[in-house]
Amino acid sequence: MKKIPHLLVTLFICIPSVALAAGTIDGGTKQAVNWSAIGMFIGFVSLTLVITYWASKRTVSAADFYSAGGGISAGQNGLAIAGDYMSAASFLGISGLVYTSGYDGLIYSVGWLVGWPVVTFLIAEQLRNLGKFTFADVASFRLGQTRIRILAACGSLVTVAFYLIAQMVGAGKLIQLLFGLDYWIAVILVGGLMMVYVTFGGMKATTWVQIIKAVLLLFGATFMAGAVLYKFGFSPEALFAKATEVHPKKLAIMEPGSLISNPLSAISLGLALMFGTAGLPHILMRFFTVKDAQAARKSVFYATGFIGYFYILTFIIGFGAITLVSTDLAFLDAGILEKTKSGIAAIRGGSNMAAIHLADAVGGNLFLGFISAVAFATILAVVSGLALAGASSISHDIYAMVIKGGHANEQDEVRVSKIATLFLGVLAIILGIIFENQNVAFMVGLAFAIAASCNFPVLVMSIFWKNLTTRGALIGGLLGLISAVVGVILSPAVWEVTLGFAKGSAPIKLDNPALFSMTIAFVSIWLISVLDRSARAGKDRDGFDAQFVRSQTGIGAASATSH
């Protein structure tokens, strides 16, 4: 087994940014080929391909393709939303973060969850009542279609692109580690399967892949956390006592540590996580797959439950790994252990492997294979959801509504969507290979920042604020988008780690720009709308009352069976 020492060094330097993103997997070394994992993974792929075939027979209309014909139940959609959100990164990243820093992992779990109630209270039902296939339907409901569609499509595509790159690079690294496959093979495999699911099965297949994976992941994580607690007589205190005894940081792992050093940075990250959730296009499109507003609202409730439960499990898994992995020489790198005398630092493959090694420790090789296969399936499912969101934006918002002015032939629209998926798939593979050795941890943070600073302000203002005008939404949304991107480039994670400028030289000290980029977006949307005296602005304001009635009652909403 070859070691790549500089990679591990990089991993250490950028732990805060890894945590920030918790959406990417930083790699390590290639493992021996793991046959039980490959066997189970082939089982998963075969099952999902059968489902894709079944779904393709039933995907005829555009509504089938984009929103599974509105035929997904609230419980199924709750699992699918949870599946979209429980990426391999949050599973391996957060349990790895708990493994290295203890309590800090919980802080991120909490941040990742608290956006969901806000989605339920303010967005889910309104979105279902006003929209059809994409959140741009809602944002442009009473505003100038063309301009707002283009803005929303930009916001969606940029968010999807950064999220997708982070996932692809993470996938390649992870699969290299878990299955012993080459990086480029792994990336092509993920990209290729994603294209098959989305082009043939559309939303129906993508949703079912997501549901199956969510069930498997919840089952696997429950088993692991249960096995850990079982070893300690179901006493968390006994688990924590053992962990503080063996961890080099001792009792410090039971309180907030160095990850959150700058309070403003913590608040800014908190804003990005909380409101970014409500602006992620691949999450928002899930509300169109259910029958009505009631099902939309229930599905977020279920999803919040699943995700919250899952994050509590990752916390236990992380502590379990401290006690069972960092103390077992089989999982440690002898060379690093010699140098650092720390089982935590010496974990083979880096801290993101904590949950994987723990699976081996509590369930043997077969369960290790199961968890590895689930991790791969997770990436595949998340990538498919992202690709579908991006493709919908291209075909529905840009092609059908902007280019064809809302008069596109349905078959053509679906065809454009499939072509867009293939294009996105190939692009994702190419970018995945280009970014192989880049630090992409900041990209998920960037995706959340853009979602919180462009998509969310435009969406929420268009639903609730009568005086919003097309010009205000357009300029404010663009300023939010630009300030988020600039803010990330000037942040320590990119300026110092990725671009290599001197430590401490980053012009903006925030890990995530949401604090100021969201402010810029909201203030400029407000100011420009208030000052807007154009003829269009009058129309925008006049349209609000009818829109508000529909958002509240659902009267006139796109029905579930529009075919």
Next chain:
Amino acid sequence: MSTYEKIEQDPNYQELVRRRSSLGWTLSAIMLIVYFGFILLVAYAPHFLGTPMGTGVTTIGIPIGLLVIVSAFLLTGIYVSKANSKYDPLIRKIVGARRQ
């Protein structure tokens, strides 16, 4: 008078909007306060969260963190149960009145 103007006159509609908006924004505010309260504790009082409970190693920060997670679930649950029991019947009445 157009359809939506008629609906706006419906007392059931006015009640729906009033109740849903006040609950939705109140619960959002509670979630914000709970979460940013937690973040401020993390940022300014990390050692408070590190206070051990009793004689063990479990710190007060553990139940507090878990409580934030559980509160997200509970607040969502409160909203959904209210919406199912109160708002949906109101919406059905509004839709029914429009059909007559």
